[in-house]
Structures are given as structure tokens and as C-alpha cells.
Amino acid sequence: xxxxxxxxxxxxxxxxxxxxxxxxxxxxxxxxxxxxxxxxxxxxxxxxxxxxxxxxxxxxxxxxxxxxxxxxxxxxxxxxxxxxxxxxxxxxxxxxxxxxxxxxxxxxxxxxxxxxxxxxxxxxxxxxxxxxxxxxxxxxxxxxxxxxxxxxxxxxxxxxxxxxxxxxxxxxxxxxxxxxxxxxxxxxxxxxxxxxxxxxxxxxxxxxxxxxx
Numbered sequence: 781x782x783x784x785x786x787x788x789x790x791x792x793x794x795x796x797x798x799x800x801x802x803x804x805x806x807x808x809x810x811x812x813x814x815x816x817x818x819x820x821x822x823x824x825x826x827x828x829x830x831x832x833x834x835x836x837x838x839x840x841x842x843x844x845x846x847x848x849x850x851x852x853x854x855x856x857x858x859x860x861x862x863x864x865x866x867x868x869x870x871x872x873x874x875x876x877x878x879x880x881x882x883x884x885x886x887x888x889x890x891x892x893x894x895x896x897x898x899x900x901x902x903x904x905x906x907x908x909x910x911x912x913x914x915x916x917x918x919x920x921x922x923x924x925x926x927x928x929x930x931x932x933x934x935x936x937x938x939x940x941x942x943x944x945x946x947x948x949x950x951x952x953x954x955x956x957x958x959x960x961x962x963x964x965x966x967x968x969x970x971x972x973x974x975x976x977x978x979x980x981x982x983x984x985x986x987x988x989x990x991x992x993x
Contacts, residue, residue: 785820785931785932785935785936786820786824786927786928786931786932787827787928788820788823788824788827789835790816790819790820790839791835791836791839793836794875795836795840795872795875796836796839796840796843798871798875799839799840799843799844799871800812800843802871803815803843803844803847806847806850806851806852807846807847807849807850808949809939810939810942810945810946810949811846811849811946811949813936813937813938813939814846814915814916814942814946815842815843815845815846816842816935816936817911817914817915817932817933817936817938818842818845818908818911818912818914818915819838819839819842819843819911820911820932820935820936821910821911821914821915821920821924821929821932822838822842822907822908822910822911822914823835823838823907823911824923824924824928824932825907825910825911825914825920825923825924826838826903826907828923828924829923831903831906831907832903833903833904833907834881834904837872837877837881837884837885837904838888838904838907838908840868840871840872840885841868841885841888841889841904841908842908842911843868844864844865844867844868844871844889845861845864845868845888845889845892845908845912846860846864846949846950846953847863847864847867847868848860848861848862848863848864848865848866848867848953849864849949849950849952849953849954850953853953854956856957857957857959857960858957858960859890859960859961859964859966860953860954860957860960860966861889861890861891861892861893862890864889864890865885865886865887865889865890866886868885868886868889869882869885869886872885884902884904884905885904887900887902887904887905888902888904888905888907888908888909889908891905891909892908892909892912893909893912893964893965893966894909894964895909895965897909910923915938916946947969947972947973948973950966950969951969951970951972951973951974954966954969954970955970955973955974958970958974958977959980961979962979962980963982967979967980
């Protein structure tokens with residue numbers, strides 16, 4: 781791992797290195813590179829907002845935030861974010877992390893793909909999501925300088941056709957659990973990538989319910 785990018789020091793503790801080694805065994809390179817950029821973008825946004833946050837926990841959260849897509853969760857019917865968060869917390873507990881710190885990481889990973897929840901009292905939640913939004917949708921560019929953004933991409937380049945590759949990587953981890961995408965952005969992924977997928981409509985569930993009114 782590059783020691784420092786755009787003035788952001790990448791954690792190199794035993795816990796950080798173990799997190800990368802564990803996730804790298806099971807995740808495609810496109811998601812691993814994405815995780816590093818998410819951490820860096822989130823850190824730069826935290827610096828811009830002058831937010832105090834635990835850098836090592838943000839790094840672990842970024843590293844694990846897509847881990848629930850791994851094949852070892854192939855029997856799960858839950859949202860992949862829940863599997864990611866549980867895996868991260870199991871890892872953190874093995875390194876002595878507990879209490880509020882553990883819960884904040886869990887919330888950050890579970891909510892990273894849920895928009896409009898910036899009022900939650902944990903900087904990890906808002907920063908992790910902001911890092912994801914920056915790398916995937918080019919949001920928050922006003923909070924990161926052009927030079928810093930270029931430095932991140934130099935250190936951890938976006939693959940050719942990254943946009944399509946990352947969508948396909950997301951789909952690969954959800955094809956066997958389409959029901960888990962109801963009510964969240966993951967339904968958009970399966971609608972694009974799986975011709976047999978039919979999204980559940982919330983209004984249809986209400987109108988088609990057994991109530992007589």
C-alpha cells in the first residue's frame with residue numbers, strides 16, 4: 781500500500797494490513813481498488829469538513845464495505861451490506877475493538893448505500909458514504925481539490941471501463957438473493973444486469989394487499 785496519498789496517511793498497523801489481506805483473498809480487484817479510493821476520498825472530505833474521525837476504523841469500514849458480496853456469503857438472503865458489516869465487526873472484535881466504535885463501523889457499512897441520512901451522529905456514516913458517492917458518482921468534487929483527486933487516482937487507478945465493471949461486480953454478489961434489493965439502490969443494479977429480475981413495487985404491495993378498502 782502507498783504510505784501517503786494527497787497528504788492522507790494510509791493506516792499500516794497490523795489490524796489494517798490484516799483487513800486488506802483478508803478481503804483481498806475474496807474480492808475482485810475492481811472492488812479492492814474502489815475500497816482504497818473510498819477511504820482516501822472520505823478522508824479528504826473529512827479534512828475539508830474539519831471532522832474528527834477514527835482514521836483506522838474508517839479504513840477498515842472502507843475495506844469491508846463490499847465484503848458481503850463475496851462468494852462465502854452465497855447462502856445469505858440478507859442485504860449484502862448487513863453481511864459486510866457483520867464481517868467487519870467480527871474482524872474488529874478479534875482485534876480488541878468493541879462498544880461504540882464497533883457500532884459506528886457497523887452503522888457506516890450498513891448505511892453506505894442509503895442516501896439522505898446525514899444527520900446520524902457518527903462521522904463514519906457520513907464520510908464512508910461520501911467516499912462511495914465520490915468514487916462511483918463523482919459527487920463531492922467541490923470538497924476535494926483537483927490535485928488531490930488526481931493524486932488518489934494515480935495511486936489507485938480506476939480500471940478501464942470501471943463504471944461497468946463495478947456494476948457487474950455488485951450484481952455478481954446479489955444474483956442469488958434478488959429479494960434483498962427491495963427498497964434500495966441494489967434493485968437498479970439487478971434490473972440492469974439480470975434480464976429475469978422483476979423489481980417489487982411498494983405501491984403495488986399496498987394496493988394489492990388483503991385490506992378491503
